[in-house]
Amino acid sequence: MIIINSFEEYKALEGRMMGVSSWHTIDQEQIDRFALATLDHQWIHTDQERAQKESPFKSTIAHGYLTLSLIPYLWKQIAEVRNVKMEINYGIENFKFEQAVPVNSEVQLQATVKSVKDLRGTVKVVVEAKLLIKDQIKPAYTGDVIFLYHFA
Template sequence: MIVINNFDEYKSLEGTLVGTSSWHVIDQNQINRFADATLDHQWIHTDEQRAMNESPYHSTIAHGYLTLSLIPYLWKQIAEVRNISMEINYGIENFKFGQPVKVNDEVCLQAKIKSVTDLKGTVKVVVLAKLLIKNQLKPAYTGDVVFLYHFA
């Protein structure tokens, strides 16, 4: 894990692949809880029997937004940003889902710092995020995640 204490340390990481998180299994329980939280109970996510018989993947798949929502959790395994009074998930840009994550797939986040900008005391960081799927060549998604930090 990389530790970042201030703007200058963050800035020095521009263009750097800073790391990869540990693997995380997305199981049916997590998919079902996400479906309940978002009211998205589409059968491709929640009906295991129907998905096995009718889906081209022959299993349920994780919601794309479930995989996206893992970014803060997985990012914190890659980088510890210290001396901040506030951290904001500011946005996502240029995001593409490459392939679905099937139930019980293992995923990890790979992160590269694209840019670090000081906006009059607020530090804007753009991270190129790739969600890798174990034993798959194509990532589940690729895109830019934007964080805002207020260093103390």
């Protein structure tokens, strides 16, 4: 894990791949709870029997937004940003879902710092987030996550 204490330390990481998180298994229970929380009960996510028969994946798959929602959890395994008064998830840009994530897949986040800017005391960081699927060449997605930090 990388520990970042200041704007200067973050700036020194610009252009670097920071690392990867541990593997996380997306099981059917997590998919079903996400469906309940988001009211998205499309059969390809929640109906295991139908998915096995009718889906090209032959199993249920994780919601794309479920995989995106894992970013904060997985990011905290890669970097710990200290000395902040406030951290804000500011935005996501240029995300492309490249491959479905079948149930019981193991995924991990790979993070690269693209840019670090000081906007009059607010530090804006753009991180390329790539969700890797174990034993797959193509990632589940790639895109930019934008964080704002107010260092103490």
